Amino acid sequence: xxxxxxxxxxxxxxxxxxxxxxxxxxxxxxxxxxxxxxxxxxxxxxxxxxxxxxxxxxxxxxxxxxxxxxxxxxxxxxxxxxxxxxxxxxxxxxxxxxxxxxxxxxxxxxxxxxxxxxxxxxxxxxxxxxxxxxxxxxxxxxx
Numbered sequence: 001x002x003x004x005x006x007x008x009x010x011x012x013x014x015x016x017x018x019x020x021x022x023x024x025x026x027x028x029x030x031x032x033x034x035x036x037x038x039x040x041x042x043x044x045x046x047x048x049x050x051x052x053x054x055x056x057x058x059x060x061x062x063x064x065x066x067x068x069x070x071x072x073x074x075x076x077x078x079x080x081x082x083x084x085x086x087x088x089x090x091x092x093x094x095x096x097x098x099x100x101x102x103x104x105x106x107x108x109x110x111x112x113x114x115x116x117x118x119x120x121x122x123x124x125x126x127x128x129x130x131x132x133x134x135x136x137x138x139x140x141x142x143x
Contacts, residue, residue: 020041027048069082097115
């Protein structure tokens, strides 16, 4: 870990923040850290993410991430370019993201996290301003 990441990690905990819990029901582990330098976290813990990608099913754990874009019904106000669940077969890994509906990456409540393809996720984030550092839910970090 580089010096900036170490400093940011230390500041994160000094400010009383905690890592969110994994979104998967029954897990309870803390999420994996994508990058400490900008407080970027995954939505799942490392174990759940690795098991999901390998197709490993753990007793008592319900994987939240779907194998299709949940916007196939157009609920985001535009239609997903991949129109059916069947069309996603073979493209589940690497093409789908977990999105926080309220833009708050610390809110891993399962009702707040949806699976969207990269196209729908990007469009939703831009249209809703989820990428803005001016939102109340934005990660604030200063060196």
